[in-house]
Amino acid sequence: MNKDSAFAYQAVYRYLVELIDSARTDGELKLPSLRQLALRLNVSVSTTKYAYALLEDEGRVFSRPKLGYFCAVTPMQPPALADNLLDNIYAYARQPGMLALCSDAPSMLLSLENPLLMTERELSRQYPRSAVPLYQPFGEIELRTVLAERYTRSTEHYWRPEQVYIGADLRSVLDLLLAALNLHGSVALVESPCSWAILRQLHAAKIRVIEVPVQADGRFDLQRVHDLLQRETVALAVFSSAVSIPHGSLMPAADKQQICNWLRAQDVWLFENDSYGEFGFNAEQSRYRDFADPEKLVVFSTFDKVIGSEAPFGYVLIRGLEAAMQRQCLDRAFRLSPIRQKALARLFGSRRIDQHTQQLRGLLQERMTHMTRLLQEHAGDQLKVLASAGGATLWAQSIYPVDMRRVYERLLPKGIVIAPGEMFSQQGLWRDCLRLSYTVDWSKDIGLAVKTLAEAIDQERQLTP
Structure with missing residues (x-):
């Protein structure tokens, strides 16, 4: 310190x-x-x-x-096991003394919270309270401008500040997007496994989700995608921008281009989740937005994965729907700190975030290698681990038919929390899989925790018919 x-x-x-x-x-x-x-x-x-x-x-x-x-x-009483697996996991992960092997926060390894707060203090001196502008309903123009510049790549793929909207968090921006596009009650094509936060928001909007499983090689069954688009009245498709999260794989550019061509032909909105777009380990990685119809493209993300919990805001980029988006923002009346947003803009403008992200990617890759080695050493006979192409987690599948929810329940009394694969699906997929984080508290004996995980899987396997 x-x-x-x-x-x-x-x-x-x-x-x-x-x-x-x-x-x-x-x-x-x-x-x-x-x-x-x-x-x-x-x-x-x-x-x-x-x-x-x-x-x-x-x-x-x-x-x-x-x-x-x-x-x-006063020791806290652990919560009773509930039917809602997600709520149950988060309740246990926050218990004192529990080791959470289920997080997905890159900033846990290295955050920008202190530079953000220091920049905010400097700006507070520059902007006396009486001179601080009122809350901007769509986000501070300074932050919207740097984001528009950051996502602009050419004269064909460019964004303007008025096409960027800042919300309180990921849930907020997804909620206003679905309302602005009048997508409640529609049908969505979603990669699977998929972020639980996205699945929960689609469920809240009464959207019927059709899951397209990501195969071991990181690709979709393209024929299946084509047939679904022909057979179903799909209104939106939700995919990770580069690395498929939480699967951790990288889809070939040609596949993304083909899918975007089909989405364009069917007039389907493409929602690109860019929350982990900065964390690909491969320099040559394509994004869906490289091939998408710009008039049917939505890009959404958050700041907290890069910076930390002091920057919870979410943001979205979308063209051609200024009136609808502005109306939804005004209805919600987000009261987001103007100075905090200005501080974020300064970190982007000074390239501090780029330097930080490059360093963080290196740390993530190093910890991913370390965690993979531990899994091979202690759980090589129980788990088949997918080499991650980026992000903060590894996707692992049991070699034997084992229900990972039961393994999760076995590990709780031992002070370990994992994320069973079923929480990343609405249709009961991935029950023999789990997501493991390498942004854990490495001051603890992670090797022992992995060994304990392997023993729990083996015990459950022996009871499985």
Whole structure:
């Protein structure tokens, strides 16, 4: 930890919160003294004192004269297993002491939160509160402009700032898109496995989902796609921009071009999920938008995968529907921090995000290699792991017929949370698969966790008829 950091006290505060939350004892827990903590974390005593003061104000710790700081520990009761697998996984993943092998957040390895907040503070001094503009319903023009420039590639493939819209998060931008295009109750063609967040939003809009499985080689069965487009009245298709997420594979450019030609012929909207577009390991990767009809193209993404949780906003690029999109934004009246959006724009404009993303890609590839090696060492007889072409996760399939939901339930008492494959399908596909993250807490014994996973799979296999 850098003791000269303006945010050192926040890091100390987070450290103490995690220390308290992971406590395994009943009753009172004695916390490190100011000096002990300062030496442990290489910060000043005044920094640790301020972090403790914040926790005292929140009522989480208390001090005793000449004895130090204490907290009352009340172990949280784990939630009961629920029918909704997604809600259940997230409830357990947030339990103190649980090791979540199911996350998909690249920024966990390296975030831009501190530079973002520092830029925001600098801008706050430049824009006194009385001079800060009112909330912009479609997003700050400075941020919309840099995004339009970022996605412009040629005189044929270009975007204007008024075609970019900023929302509160991914759910918000998908919701306003589906409403603006009047797609509620329609039919969607979706790659499978698919992001649970997208599946949940399509379900909320009463959209019938037709899943197209991604094969082991990263390709669709093109004949099946063609037949579905001919047989079904498909209104939209939702695909990952480059690397198929969470499958982790890379589809050939020729396949994407053929699919885009069919979508154009059937007048189908293409929704391109660019949330992981920056995280492909292969420099030569095509995107659907390279071949799509620009008048039937939607690109959507978020900032948090690159930057961290301090930038939860989602955004969408779409042409020709300014009136409908503006009406939906006005109806929702997003109240997004203008200064935070300006700070994001400055990070893009200064190329800081590009430098950060390049470094983060290197870290992701390194951790992916490490996790793959651990899986081969400890679970090579149980799992067939797909080499990931990018992103933050690996897709693995059981070599034997094993229900991964039952493996998930076996691992919970051991303090490990995985993501069974069925949560990435509405139609019950991928039950013998799971998604594993390599953006985990590497300070823990991940090798032991993988070994425990392999043992749970083997135990379940022995009980499977």
